[in-house]
Amino acid sequence: MTATAGPERPTATEPLRVAIIGNPNTGKTTLFNALTGLRQRVGNFAGVTVERVEGAFRMPDGRRVAVLDLPGSYSLSAGSPDERIALEVLLDRDGQHWRPHVVLVVVDACHLERNLFLASQVCELGLPVVIALNQFDMAAEQGITIDVPELIHAIGVPVVPTVASRGEGIEPLKKALFTAAELPPPARRFTLPPEIEASLAPLVTHLERGGLARGPAEMEALRLLGVRRGEKHLAHIPDLARELDAARDAIRAVGHTPEREESEARYGWIGEVMQRTVRRRAAGTETTSDRVDAVVLHRLGGPLVFLAIMALVFQAVFSWAAPMQDAIEAVIHWLGALVAAPLPEGDLKSLVVDGVFAGVGSVLVFLPQIAILFAFIGVLEQSGYMARAAFLMDRVMRRVGLHGKSFIPMLSGYACAVPGIMATRTIDDQQERLATIMVVPLMSCSARLPVYTLLIATFVPALPLLPGLDLQGATMLAMYLLGTVAALAVAALFRKTLLRGPVRPMLLELPAYRWPSPQSLWVSVWQRCLLFLRRAGTVILALSIVLWALATYPKTAVDPSLPVEAQHEQQLAHSALGGFGHAIEPAVRPLGYDWKIGVSIVASFAAREVFVSTMGTIYGVGAEDDAALQDRLRRETRADGAPAYTPLVAVGLMVFYVFALMCMSTIAVTIREAGGGRLGWKWAGIQFAYMLALAYGAAWLTVTAGRALGFA
Amino acid sequence: MTAPNSRELPVCTCPLVDSETGSAATVVAIECGESEACRLRALGLYEGAQVSVVGKRHCLLVDVSGTRLALGADLAEGITVRPQGRIAS
Amino acid sequence: MRADTILALAIVSAAAAWLAWRAVRQWRARKDRGPDCANCGH
Numbered sequence: 072m073t074a075t076a077g078p079e080r081p082t083a084t085e086p087l088r089v090a091i092i093g094n095p096n097t098g099k100t101t102l103f104n105a106l107t108g109l110r111q112r113v114g115n116f117a118g119v120t121v122e123r124v125e126g127a128f129r130m131p132d133g134r135r136v137a138v139l140d141l142p143g144s145y146s147l148s149a150g151s152p153d154e155r156i157a158l159e160v161l162l163d164r165d166g167q168h169w170r171p172h173v174v175l176v177v178v179d180a181c182h183l184e185r186n187l188f189l190a191s192q193v194c195e196l197g198l199p200v201v202i203a204l205n206q207f208d209m210a211a212e213q214g215i216t217i218d219v220p221e222l223i224h225a226i227g228v229p230v231v232p233t234v235a236s237r238g239e240g241i242e243p244l245k246k247a248l249f250t251a252a253e254l255p256p257p258a259r260r261f262t263l264p265p266e267i268e269a270s271l272a273p274l275v276t277h278l279e280r281g282g283l284a285r286g287p288a289e290m291e292a293l294r295l296l297g298v299r300r301g302e303k304h305l306a307h308i309p310d311l312a313r314e315l316d317a318a319r320d321a322i323r324a325v326g327h328t329p330e331r332e333e334s335e336a337r338y339g340w341i342g343e344v345m346q347r348t349v350r351r352r353a354a355g356t357e358t359t360s361d362r363v364d365a366v367v368l369h370r371l372g373g374p375l376v377f378l379a380i381m382a383l384v385f386q387a388v389f390s391w392a393a394p395m396q397d398a399i400e401a402v403i404h405w406l407g408a409l410v411a412a413p414l415p416e417g418d419l420k421s422l423v424v425d426g427v428f429a430g431v432g433s434v435l436v437f438l439p440q441i442a443i444l445f446a447f448i449g450v451l452e453q454s455g456y457m458a459r460a461a462f463l464m465d466r467v468m469r470r471v472g473l474h475g476k477s478f479i480p481m482l483s484g485y486a487c488a489v490p491g492i493m494a495t496r497t498i499d500d501q502q503e504r505l506a507t508i509m510v511v512p513l514m515s516c517s518a519r520l521p522v523y524t525l526l527i528a529t530f531v532p533a534l535p536l537l538p539g540l541d542l543q544g545a546t547m548l549a550m551y552l553l554g555t556v557a558a559l560a561v562a563a564l565f566r567k568t569l570l571r572g573p574v575r576p577m578l579l580e581l582p583a584y585r586w587p588s589p590q591s592l593w594v595s596v597w598q599r600c601l602l603f604l605r606r607a608g609t610v611i612l613a614l615s616i617v618l619w620a621l622a623t624y625p626k627t628a629v630d631p632s633l634p635v636e637a638q639h640e641q642q643l644a645h646s647a648l649g650g651f652g653h654a655i656e657p658a659v660r661p662l663g664y665d666w667k668i669g670v671s672i673v674a675s676f677a678a679r680e681v682f683v684s685t686m687g688t689i690y691g692v693g694a695e696d697d698a699a700l701q702d703r704l705r706r707e708t709r710a711d712g713a714p715a716y717t718p719l720v721a722v723g724l725m726v727f728y729v730f731a732l733m734c735m736s737t738i739a740v741t742i743r744e745a746g747g748g749r750l751g752w753k754w755a756g757i758q759f760a761y762m763l764a765l766a767y768g769a770a771w772l773t774v775t776a777g778r779a780l781g782f783a
Numbered sequence: 784m785t786a787p788n789s790r791e792l793p794v795c796t797c798p799l800v801d802s803e804t805g806s807a808a809t810v811v812a813i814e815c816g817e818s819e820a821c822r823l824r825a826l827g828l829y830e831g832a833q834v835s836v837v838g839k840r841h842c843l844l845v846d847v848s849g850t851r852l853a854l855g856a857d858l859a860e861g862i863t864v865r866p867q868g869r870i871a872s
Numbered sequence: 873m874r875a876d877t878i879l880a881l882a883i884v885s886a887a888a889a890w891l892a893w894r895a896v897r898q899w900r901a902r903k904d905r906g907p908d909c910a911n912c913g914h
Contacts, residue, residue, distance in 0.1 A: 145822065145825035145826055146821075146822075146824075146825035148821055148825070181849060182827075182848065182849050182850050184827060184848045184849075185825075185826065185827035185847075185848060185850055188825060188827070189825070297817070297820070297821045297824070298817060298818065298821050330817070330820060330821075331824075331829070331830050333824070334824035334825075334829035334830070335829065335830065335831065338827075338829055338831070338832070360851070361837065364838075364844075364851075368838070368840065368844075370840065414876070415876060417874060417876050417877060417880075418874075418876060418877040418880040418881075419876035419877065419879050419880040420876070421880075422880045422883060422884070462842065462853050465841065465842065465853075465855075466841045475853075499818060575819075576815070576816075576819060576854075576855035576857045576858035577842050577853055577854060577855030577858065578819060578822060578823065578826075578852070578853070578854060578855065578858060579852065579853040580826060580850060580851065580852055580853075581844070581851040581852070581853055582851075583851075610891070610894070612887070613887040613888075613890050613891045614887075614891065616883060616884055616887035616888075617884065617887055617888050617891065619884070620884040620888075
C-alpha cells in the first residue's frame with residue numbers, strides 16, 4: 072500500500088492507471104481531453120471536494136487505460152489544499168488506493184525551465200514517468216528549438232512532443248505510456264553538495280523508517296527544508312518536526328540556507344539540461360501577449376474591456392440562445408401533442424401534459440443558454456483572460472479584504488456555486504477562503520438564469536438602448552451586477568467582523584494568450600449539457616410528477632358552469648399544494664406575492680430552475696409553449712382582480728432570487744468546505760440565514776420603494 | 784550563488800519594487816512568508832534567477848524565464864535584486 | 873376508478889418513491905461523495 076512496494080505492473084485484467092500532473096496553463100486538461108475524449112467521470116477526491124476527473128481510453132489492441140487528471144501544481148510543495156492532493160495520490164496516501172502505474176508529466180515547451188522543476192520532483196517518486204512536451208508548435212514559433220533525444224538522455228524518461236490542441240503526438244504518447252510501465256523508474260539526476268547530503272541523511276533515514284522508499288524519502292527531505300507546515304500524508308511519522316529542525320540546524324551550521332537548497336539544486340541541474348538541449352533564437356522582448364496586455368491590462372482600457380466582455384457574455388446568453396430555444400420548444404410541443412393525442416381525457420392525460428411535458432419541457436428550453444454560458448467561461452479560461460481578470464480585480468478585491476485570486480471562484484460562481492466554492496481551494500489563507508465561500512453563492516449562477524429569463528421575457532419590453540444591448544439584456548446584466556456588488560460588500564463585512572486578517576500578497580502567473588482548443592471546449596460544454604439533461608430526465612421529471620399530484624389531489628367538486636380556467640383555479644386552491652401555499656402566504660404577502668409564487672419558491676429549494684417548472688405545472692401550461700406561460704402570467708389576477716404579476720413584483724422576485732440561497736447542493740458543499748462537522752454546519756447556517764434575510768429585505772425594499780415612487 | 788557578477792562591478796542591491804520598468808536584475812535574496820517564498824521559487828523566481836520588470840501598475844509585472852508574473856508591491860518589497868541594466872530591445 | 877387514473881397514481885407513487893430512495897442514498901453516501909449539483913453534477 073505504501074511506496075515501499077516499488078512500482079506496480081498492471082495485471083492482465085486491470086487497466087493501466089495513469090496520473091496526469093503538470094503546471095497550470097500547460098494545456099494539461101486539453102491533453103487529458105485529447106486522450107480520453109468524452110469518456111470522463113467527474114467526482115471528488117475522498118474526504119475533500121477537490122474535483123477528481125477520471126477518464127479512460129482503449130488501445131487498438133484492446134488494452135485499457137484509466138487516466139486521472141490531478142490538479143495543476145507548480146511544485147509538489149505548493150501550499151494550497153488543491154495542490155496537496157497531487158502528492159497524496161502519487162504516494163498512494165489519498166485513501167483511495169488508486170496507485171498510478173505511470174505518471175504523465177505535462178510540460179510546457181515554451182517554459183521548459185520552470186516546468187522541469189515539478190518534473191524533477193516527480194521523477195524521484197519511484198514511479199515510471201513519461202513527459203509530454205506540450206505546445207511544441209508554440210515553442211517553435213517563439214524560436215525555441217528543443218533537442219528531444221538529448222532531453223530524454225538528460226532526464227532519463229521518455230519525452231514525447233505533443234500539440235494537444237490539435238491532437239498531434241497523442242498516439243505516440245499512448246504507446247509511450249505502455250512502454251514506460253515496463254521501464255525501471257527514474258531517479259534523481261543531480262547530487263547535492265556533500266555537506267548538505269550529510270546533514271540530510273538522518274532525516275532521510277527517519278522518513279524511510281516511516282514507510283517511504285529511498286527515492287521519495289530523499290525528495291521529501293529536500294522539499295521539507297523549504298516548508299514548515301504539517302502535511303497529512305506525513306502525519307503518521309512520529310517526531311518529524313524534530314528531525315526536520317535538526318537537519319535545518321545542521322545545514323545552517325555548515326553555512327547554507329535550508330530554504331534555498333531545493334531550488335538551487337534543482338534549478339542548477341535544470342540550467343545544465345537547458346544548456347544541452349535548448350536553443351533559443353534571440354527574439355524581441357515584446358511578444359504578442361505583451362501587445363494584447365498593453366490594452367487589456369491598461370489602467371483605463373482594462374476595466375472597459377472587462378465590462379465589454381461581461382456585457383457580451385450576458386447579451387449572448389440572452390439573445391443568441393433564442394432561436395435554439397424556439398426550436399426546442401417546437402419539438403417538445405410536437406412530441407407532447409403526439410403522446411397526448413391517443414389518451415382519453417382524464418388524470419393520465421393531465422399528468423402527461425400538465426405534469427411531465429409542462430414540468431420537464433419548461434426546464435429543457437434553457438439548455439442552449441447553459442451551453443453558451445459554459446462555452447464562454449471555457450473560452451475565458453483557456454485563452455488566459457481569466458488570470459487577467461483576477462489581476463484587474465485584485466485592486467477592487469483588496470479593498471474588500473480579498474485576494475485577486477478570490478475573483479476566479481466568484482466568476483465560476485456565475486456558472487454554478489458548487490464548483491465556485493470548490494475553486495476556493497486554490498486560496499491558501501483560511502480566513503480569506505471562508506470569506507470567499509460565504510459570498511460565492513451571491514454570484515448569479517446558471518440555475519437562476521431560467522428564472523430571470525422567464526420573468527424578463529414576460530415583463531420587460533425589448534426597448535433598444537445601445538447597439539447590441541436592449542432593455543431585456545440590460546436588466547439581465549443589472550441582476551448579475553447586483554449580485555456581484557452585494558458579494559463584494561458582504562465579503563468586506565465578513566473580513567471586518569468574523570473573518571479578520573491580513574490579505575495575502577498578490578502572486579499570479581499571467582499565461583501567454585492562446586486560442587482555445589475547439590475539441591476541449593466541446594468536451595467540457597458537452598459534459599455540462601449532458602449532466603443538465605440527466606437532471607431534467609431524472610430529478611426534475613420526478614419532482615414535476617409529484618408536484619402535479621400535489622396540485623391535483625385531493626380532488627374537489629368544481630362548478631362546471633365556470634370557464635375552464637376558473638375551474639382549474641378552484642381545483643388548485645383546494646389541492647394539497649394550494650393548502651400549503653395558503654399556509655405560507657402571510658410570509659410572502661409583504662413582498663407582493665400570492666400563495667402560488669410562495670409554493671414555487673419553496674419547491675425551488677431542490678434546484679432553482681424548478682421554480683419555472685413549478686409555475687408551468689401550477690398553471691398547466693409552459694412546456695409546449697413558453698409564450699403560453701408568459702401570457703398566462705401576464706393575465707393572472709389576484710382575488711381582488713388586480714394583476715398578480717406587475718413588472719414591479721417581477722423585479723422584486725428577481726431581486727429575491729439574486730440573494731436567496733435556494734440550493735441544497737450549495738449548502739452541502741459549504742458544510743464540507745468550511746471544515747465539515749459542527750464548524751461546517753455553523754458557516755452554512757450563517758450563509759443561509761444572511762442570504763435569506765438579504766433576499767427578503769431587498770425584495771421588500773424593491774417593492775415598497777417602487778410603490779412609493781408610483782410604479783404599480 | 785549560481786550567477787556570479789562577471790563584470791566585477793561594485794555590488795549594489797535594492798528591493799525589486801524599486802526597479803524601473805524595462806530593467807533586468809538578478810535575485811539575491813527572498814524575504815517573505817515561507818509559503819510565498821516556496822511558491823515564488825516553484826514559479827522560477829529563486830535566488831540567482833534573472834528577472835526583468837515589464838510593467839508597473841498596482842502590482843509589478845515581471846518576466847522570469849519567459850513567464851509573466853504579477854507580484855504585489857508588498858511581496859516585491861521583500862525580494863532583493865542586483866540590477867543588471869536595461870534589457871536590449 | 874378508471875384504469876388511466878390508476879395508472880397515473882402508480883406513476884406518481886413511483887416518482888415519489890424514487891425521490892425518497894435517492895434522498896436516502898445521498899444521505900448515506902454523503903461522507904465519501906460530494907453532493908450532486910443542480911447544473912454541473914459535482
